[in-house]
Amino acid sequence: MKKGQRAKSKEQSLQSVILNESEESSRKQRDPSTSLRFAQDDTPLTSNFQRPATKSLTIVHLYPKEMNIYGDTGNRLVLQRRAEWRGIEVQVKLVGVGDTIPDETDIIIGGGGQDAGQGKIQDDLQAKAAQLTKMAEDDVVMLMICGMYQLFGRRFVTHEGQEIKGIGILPLETVGGDVRMIGNTTYDTPFGEVVGYENHSGISTLDDGSLALGRVTKGDGNNGRDKTEGCRVRNVFGTYSHGPVLVKNPVFADELLHLALSRRYDDVELPALDDHTELAAHKTALTRPR
Amino acid sequence: MLTNPTGSNFVRGIISAVVDKAGWNGKLAYDIAVFEQDEAHAVHFAKVVRPRGVLVLNIMRDQMDRFGEIDTTLKLLETLARSATEYVVLSANDERVSTILVGDDVKTVWYAHSADLQAEFLTDDQLYHAETVTYALGGEPDVLLTGYDEASVSVSIHGTPHRYRYQLQGGHNALNLTAALTVLYQVVPAPDTTKLAEAILTVEPAFGRGEVIDVPGGGKLTLQLVKNPGGFTQALRMLDLKSYTTIGIAINDDYPDGRDVSWLWDVSFESLQRPVLCGGVRAADMANRLKYDGVKTVAAYEDLGEYVTALNERAATDGGEAILFCTYTAMLKIRSVYLGIYSGLGDEA
Numbered sequence: 001m002k003k004g005q006r007a008k009s010k011e012q013s014l015q016s017v018i019l020n021e022s023e024e025s026s027r028k029q030r031d032p033s034t035s036l037r038f039a040q041d042d043t044p045l046t047s048n049f050q051r052p053a054t055k056s057l058t059i060v061h062l063y064p065k066e067m068n069i070y071g072d073t074g075n076r077l078v079l080q081r082r083a084e085w086r087g088i089e090v091q092v093k094l095v096g097v098g099d100t101i102p103d104e105t106d107i108i109i110g111g112g113g114q115d116a117g118q119g120k121i122q123d124d125l126q127a128k129a130a131q132l133t134k135m136a137e138d139d140v141v142m143l144m145i146c147g148m149y150q151l152f153g154r155r156f157v158t159h160e161g162q163e164i165k166g167i168g169i170l171p172l173e174t175v176g177g178d179v180r181m182i183g184n185t186t187y188d189t190p191f192g193e194v195v196g197y198e199n200h201s202g203i204s205t206l207d208d209g210s211l212a213l214g215r216v217t218k219g220d221g222n223n224g225r226d227k228t229e230g231c232r233v234r235n236v237f238g239t240y241s242h243g244p245v246l247v248k249n250p251v252f253a254d255e256l257l258h259l260a261l262s263r264r265y266d267d268v269e270l271p272a273l274d275d276h277t278e279l280a281a282h283k284t285a286l287t288r289p290r
Numbered sequence: 291m292l293t294n295p296t297g298s299n300f301v302r303g304i305i306s307a308v309v310d311k312a313g314w315n316g317k318l319a320y321d322i323a324v325f326e327q328d329e330a331h332a333v334h335f336a337k338v339v340r341p342r343g344v345l346v347l348n349i350m351r352d353q354m355d356r357f358g359e360i361d362t363t364l365k366l367l368e369t370l371a372r373s374a375t376e377y378v379v380l381s382a383n384d385e386r387v388s389t390i391l392v393g394d395d396v397k398t399v400w401y402a403h404s405a406d407l408q409a410e411f412l413t414d415d416q417l418y419h420a421e422t423v424t425y426a427l428g429g430e431p432d433v434l435l436t437g438y439d440e441a442s443v444s445v446s447i448h449g450t451p452h453r454y455r456y457q458l459q460g461g462h463n464a465l466n467l468t469a470a471l472t473v474l475y476q477v478v479p480a481p482d483t484t485k486l487a488e489a490i491l492t493v494e495p496a497f498g499r500g501e502v503i504d505v506p507g508g509g510k511l512t513l514q515l516v517k518n519p520g521g522f523t524q525a526l527r528m529l530d531l532k533s534y535t536t537i538g539i540a541i542n543d544d545y546p547d548g549r550d551v552s553w554l555w556d557v558s559f560e561s562l563q564r565p566v567l568c569g570g571v572r573a574a575d576m577a578n579r580l581k582y583d584g585v586k587t588v589a590a591y592e593d594l595g596e597y598v599t600a601l602n603e604r605a606a607t608d609g610g611e612a613i614l615f616c617t618y619t620a621m622l623k624i625r626s627v628y629l630g631i632y633s634g635l636g637d638e639a
Contacts (some may be wrong), residue, residue, distance in 0.1 A: 074555030114359040195552040280574035
């Protein structure tokens with residue numbers, strides 16, 4: 001472990017992501033257990049998690065083609081891997097314009113896109129509105145970012161005054177603003193402090209008495225005025241945070257997995273993962289200027 | 291020919307280059323100036339100095355924290371293209387670039403790669419939807435890239451095949467050369483082909499675009515700038531052409547790098563065969579990204595000075611060649627550390 005020791009002598013560096021490696025383990029392996037070896041020591045973690053897969057999850061990525069320009073696709077990967085590392089079987093379905101959302105869906109994610117992208121999905125989203133509303137009432141877990149967050153509200157009135165109808169699952173309305181709200185952001189939530197990166201000109205206002213996802217401690221959040229960020233109704237979460245939001249906020253990611261699994265299975269327990277790299281990235285984000 | 295070799299592609303960088311090369315009387319003893327420019331700054335520059343020609347290579351999601359949307363970048367580049375007085379050279383393969391329209395008094399000239407190279411040159415939309423990769427040709431290309439390998443590039447110029455030896459690496463450099471040849475034939479319609487072949491062979495990798503640096507211990511390090519998912523994806527293909535024993539990735543998040551590091555999640559790192567040494571302010575973000583693609587991180591260093599030391603040690607241990615993918619400000623810092631070493635300013639043991 002000579003190399004590892006040398007690396008560890010660098011006091012200033014990020015100790016949490018210093019790892020051991022050998023030529024053998026450097027070979028690419030794709031089973032989930034290999035990723036678990038991403039631990040600070042070389043203790044094999046596989047034995048804990050190689051139980052036969054008894055649980056499964058279906059993750060739907062809504063409009064991956066049209067709504068994808070800010071890296072939010074990473075949320076899908078994070079949910080998938082964090083479930084797989086716990087021996088849960090994951091099905092990922094990409095649902096685009098004209099496609100059907102499978103009935104067995106447990107989690108739906110959606111990302112930010114361009115104005116043009118919002119235009120392209122508008123009609124299709126309306127066609128899916130009834131099903132999505134039903135699923136939301138049925139406690140399906142949904143995470144909608146930025147552009148999709150806005151469309152999950154009642155309506156979005158663009159800067160030019162054009163109205164884009166939302167599907168009204170989240171109690172909010174958005175109007176296009178003059179200034180783009182851009183930068184690193186942090187906010188307090190029931191799952192701890194969340195770090196993200198916002199990039200939007202839409203100003204969203206929640207209805208009185210509705211539940212924000214968090215309280216802004218840095219950045220503009222929903223509108224730059226009332227310190228709210230995001231929104232939550234049942235298991236539907238909306239936020240302006242990119243980053244992607246789940247990659248540096250593992251507690252939030254696990255909360256979504258827990259909610260989704262609890263809908264389907266009794267006594268759901270998510271074994272702890274080694275979150276050194278996630279938390280190191282989280283910590284870095286906290287130190288970055290707006 | 292006047293160029294700006296500093297890599298600073300804002301208006302201020304170009305002014306610096308012009309002032310640096312001007313004579314005592316303020317005159318420039320050059321026939322032609324070629325400037326690579328930042329898309330937003332170029333629009334302002336071209337208002338003051340109208341260019342004869344404008345070359346637009348591609349439009350990728352890049353620096354979304356500055357531009358907000360990819361279509362905003364397209365609008366900027368279209369405005370720039372319309373400032374040309376004689377010709378615009380456009381990629382016929384890029385679904386956004388090929389929509390650029392200029393006035394009737396300005397000639398539109400196309401360059402492209404051939405259909406069988408399509409998988410190597412994914413456009414921005416295609417990067418996210420591998421299932422819909424189709425070959426697009428928005429116009430008849432004057433110069434067509436038909437192939438490349440580690441030592442040569444094959445093109446068809448006005449239908450005549452040519453193969454040039456060159457020192458650059460990677461498909462992006464091959465395609466850039468194709469674009470440059472297209473411009474050349476606008477400036478010099480009938481160049482001496484022997485001299486042209488010689489000239490191409492003398493082209494060295496630009497600042498951090500496959501630039502090779504000697505490292506302590508006798509090894510070689512290739513520096514490759516990465517700044518957006520498309521470019522990073524393309525750059526990772528360099529690992530298919532040549533075997534590198536040490537792989538580093540250094541990510542900063544200053545303004546020229548892009549403040550938002552979300553874009554790292556739009557790049558697939560699954561093809562990486564070796565553990566990676568991560569560096570830069572966002573080293574932890576990079577290590578985290580790699581983790582989710584099942585790629586191991588050797589270590590992560592926020593401090594780029596320490597990072598370079600670790601990289602040198604690692605390269606010496608591994609033997610063979612090293613490659614470092616880095617964002618713009620990380621590259622500036624890393625280059626200065628290496629150049630400092632060789633000018634005797636470094637404090638490396």
